[in-house]
Amino acid sequence: MEKKSPAVITLILSGVFAVLGTIVGGIVQGYWNVRLAEQKYQSDLVMKALESASAQERLLTLKMLVHTNLLTQSGVRDSVSNYIIEKEKDPESIPQVKPTAGQTLEAPIVDNARVYLLTGNKTKTTGFVDLSAQLKAAGYTVMNARYIVDAGRADKPEIRYFNESDKEQAEKLAEFMRFNYDKAYAANLYQDAKAKPGYIEIWLGR
Structure with a gap:
């Protein structure tokens, strides 16, 4: 059996580690992409709850997000829960967040759309x-x-x-x-x- 030289072994090992690094890097990147997507989803839910022109409705929607476990990230859920307690007696102090232009589809501006x-x-x-x-x-x-x-x-x-x-x-x-x-x-x-x-x-x- 032919004995491989140290240079060849080093080259092979370098290739193996490079492949492993790419695989691990892809897994880690995929994990963080999922985490970021989940964080954005949680944030979007809270922002959506604050769009109503009614302060009482904003408060009730925030409560619904907590009580139905739609806020799955414990940190976000705890923060919203504490915020609800703080604003319970003064819902008018909960700010209204108006949707960004283009985010929601408005009624047609032409006849027979x-x-x-x-x-x-x-x-x-x-x-x-x-x-x-x-x-x-x-x-x-x-x-x-x-x-x-x-x-x-x-x-x-x-x-x-x-x-x-x-x-x-x-x-x-x-x-x-x-x-x-x-x-x-x-x-x-x-x-x-x-x-x-x-x-x-x-x-x-x-």
């Missing part, structure tokens, strides 16, 4: 349900949601509008989609004589 949801990526059709529900709740008519593949379809996420009068509406939808889904969304004007005012397409891309 109609939206068609489209994608060229079959895996993205799972996003239709949630997005459709938000659009309908805001007052839009969702005409349909379809998966389409052909050369003329959008590769990237975008908002398509077909009448100049719908430009501002399309830009508001693009702002909402950028904030909540994908930063690549833009509102783009297309020519289609058959498209009547108020008709807009939301493309989730390929």
Whole structure:
């Protein structure tokens, strides 16, 4: 059996340790990504509870978050619990946090606002349900949601509008989609004589 030289052994060991380092690093990075996502989720829940214009409602929503164990991180839950006790007798002192522009979907600003949801990526059709529900709740008519593949379809996420009068509406939808889904969304004007005012397409891309 051929005996490997120290240089070869060192090279092999270096390679092994490099691979192990990459694996361990990936695991650690994944762990912290999950932790950060969880912390953001907990923070978003608390901020959402503070959006109501009613001070009493803000207090009750904070209580609900604690009592239903939606705040799973003990540090956050304990802090909110202590805050509730502090503000119990004076809920008016609980500040209202107004949602950031684009975070929530506002009512349509054009008449007969109609939206068609489209994608060229079959895996993205799972996003239709949630997005459709938000659009309908805001007052839009969702005409349909379809998966389409052909050369003329959008590769990237975008908002398509077909009448100049719908430009501002399309830009508001693009702002909402950028904030909540994908930063690549833009509102783009297309020519289609058959498209009547108020008709807009939301493309989730390929």
